[in-house]
Structures are given as structure tokens and as C-alpha cells.
Amino acid sequence: MKVKPLNLPLTILIEAVVNPSEDSDKVKIAIQNLVEPVKPDFSQEDRMLKASTKEEKSLYHIYEQLRAKQTLAVARRILLEHTTGDGTWLIFNKQAAFVGVVNICEDERESPLGPIMLTIKSPYIGKFIDWLAPS
Secondary structure (H helix, E strand, O other): OOOOOOOOOOOEEEEOOOOOOHHHHHHHHHHHHHOOOOEEEEEEEEEHHHHEEEHHHHHHHHHHHHHHHOOOHHHHHHHHHOEEEOEEEEEEEEHHOOOOOEEEOOHHHHHHOOOEEEEEEEOOOOHHHHHHHHO
16 A cells, blocks of 8 residues: 655654563564654653654554554544644554554553553644544
């Protein structure tokens, strides 16, 4: 599937809690699988693993998976519900992301080890939502 470029300024932040029973490298892999092929900048504070990028192509895998899994309507509804000012967010199942599957959660309890949170900020957040999950 060919991704139609958006070409808008974006700031993308990905966060996940690393539980005591988890290997932080595996949580890094789960995050990396969501934003492939981009290699985001990682940092860790206590149990919170964070990654950030400004590269639009970090969202192409999610873009393609939303279409392949026919979950555009769900993604759009959640993105619109979570929009505040110039930002919005989605959460993903951490275990699914570890094996390369994009699985949106409507509630963080849907990811037993805690979700991966993807926050997007842009002065054109409405255009971003229309691009990622059109109506």
C-alpha cells in the first residue's frame, strides 16, 4: 500500500511503562515495531520508556495497518475524542506491538502489561486526523 505523504510539522512522542517483570529492551522493540522504519530517540526515567521523533514516516506502518485491518472508524473516533488544542493520542497493546501487530486499545486495561501511548502534536491536528483516519 502506498502512503500518501502528509508533509505537515509533527511531533510524535511514544511512551510505555516498563513493568518490573519486563525487559526494557523488549518494550523498546514493541515501540520500534510501531514506528518502523524510523529509529526514534529513546530515553528512560525510572520505569517510563520514552521515544520521540518528528519524522512523518514513523506513522506509515500504523497508517497502513489501520487500512489493512479496517479500523479507520475506530481510530478516527478515538483520535477526535482525545484531541485537545494541537494534540491527540492513541494507545496500543504492548504485547501485540512486540510481535509487529498494530492493535488500538480503547481502554488501557485491554493491554495487560500496560499500553504504549502515542501522542501527536501539530498545529494542523485536524488535517493530521483526516490523513491518518479519514471519515
